[in-house]
Amino acid sequence: MAKALHCPICKKLVPVDSPDVPFCSDRCRVIDLGKWASGDYKISSPILDPDLLEDLEHAEQQRHPVDEGKFWKN
Ligand SMILES: [Zn+2]
Incomplete structure (x- = not known):
């Protein structure tokens, strides 16, 4: 049976x-x-874009050259 x-x-x-x-x-x-796949691939925290971080670093460096020149002359 x-x-x-x-x-x-x-x-x-x-x-x-x-x-x-x-x-x-x-x-x-x-x-x-x-159901299992959607649970496994759920992302709980944002992923930082490495390209975006690089852009931020370049922007930071471009703001400082003048200040650094003053600093080294003193
Ligand atoms: Zn069924």
Whole structure:
């Protein structure tokens, strides 16, 4: 006598000899995979753009040459 499981996605009964066990279908398997993938790839903190940091450093250097010249003459 074949047993049956409940599909974790749609709760339909799935025969244990189904090729998609524990899912009722390939569609529910894909939905479950999608849930895991979206959890894994969720980014909680912003990523700093290295190019943007470089631009900020250049802007900082361009502001100082005059001040540094004064400093070294004294
Ligand atoms: Zn299902």
